[in-house]
Amino acid sequence: MSEPETLTVDINGFQTRIWRKGSGPKLGYLAGFGGLPRWMPFLDELAKTRTVIVPSVPGFPGGDRGHTILDSHLDWMLALRDLLEKADLVGADLAGSSVGASLVAEMAALWPASVRRLALIAPFGLFDDKDPPTDPWAQRADAVPGLLCADPEIYKGMKAAPEGANSIEWPIEQVRASEAAARIFWPLGNTRIEKRLRLIQAPTLLLWGSEDKIMPRTYADKFAAGISGKTEIKTIAGAGHLAELDKPVEVAKAISDFTA
Template sequence: MIAKLTNTYLPIIIEAKTVDEKFLEIDGNKIRYLESGNFDKTLVLIHGLGASAERWEQVMPIFAEKFRVMIPDLIGFGYSDKPLADYTIEFFSNFLEKFFLTANISCPYLIGSSLGGQISAEFTASHPNDVDKLILVSPSGVMKQSTPALDAYIMAALYPNEQNAKNAFEMMEASGESIDQKIVDNFVERMKLPNAKLAFMSTILGLKNAEIITKKLPSISTQTMLIWGSEDPVIPIQYADDFISSLKDCRFVRMDGCGHTPYVQDPQTFSEKVLDFLGAN
């Protein structure tokens, strides 16, 4: 028995909508996820490096009006367990398979951001019949060298304090506007949890040693949307061309004025683009 679902959950509020905070068990590890919406079709959102399910809190209420929305804290991140392991892309893809199985998710719409995008692409490439539609947001998987914004983010993860985190998130958004203090505080809190830094750095090493994702993209027959912030300083928009040219069926959306997380900076436009692609507008 590799996994089991528990009944433990706490209702929380995101923008006046009830969201259930639940936990399940995968290979002996406690995995946290958020769930909202009571519909037959499921939409799963996968966060990026060092993040948690809350990264999607601006768009979750919008999507929950159309779908059953499920957002896990990836193993090693957020408030999920952080076992000693090699956090490779294959490790995360296998985790996603087990999460779908345990949470009774069948052929969902799948959205992945940054690291979550690479994981989602990896999973879809190896499970061609298990994803209905795929949405990648500034995905990792092609860029091998670092950027100043990514360096700042790694620094904030290794030395989690308010100033480092604030500096990193301001660079990542590239808007010149102040960052919500809650984002800063939550990041610092999570990175101080046991084994959080180990999981973070193991993931960085796993990304560096991973095969370039473009080699696997041609095997994806699933209809795909690629969304990229025009001002992304973490994974610059120039890398979008590698995905567009490698995917068989790809719709590209450039979000002008946005940095690495357009769903945080412009959640309304982001949601409209996604719902239109999913035929839910």
């Protein structure tokens, strides 16, 4: 696994990291719950055939404290649009996971001409009283890895401080990622995106881990029913909520095939 190229752009005054690796048509990816404290195998898989561009969501690792000035949904949307423009992703294929999937779906709804094809891995944004998602913010700390990944060790590995990391700042950054997600999705995960799904024209792939303990599988059907573009639902066997962490090869292949 080689390191990606790192660019830094200014989003509302916050230095924001953009990773870039590979060659071929551009594919953007926004991370799921917890963000990306480090590069991961899934992105290497994608980079085999694509130029993978990974902007950090404000407040996620690499996104500084950019979430702290985003008060309304419109604030978030404009910050993300700015980020996609600065990451040179306008007109590209977009993928996202979990909270990041909800955000790329919003971009596709608000700026339909800017997104070629869309891949959503278990997106946040809806809430069904009869089948509510698991509350990711009301959990004992030791339960979180097993809720987000089918194999908790994979999530722990993603979040573990690397050799030489600042032992004080590293854990604070991980809490900040959870806070940034809370800032836009608290308390139910419901941004009322159902009102905007019909604006999505891009062909959309909905990916769901068969072992997702956060977002019920029925939500795939709700997204598919709401989106105007052609949709396809694919289940990833043995994967949890962050399916790309559990099954990097399978998820990367599904996205590469869909956006080919």
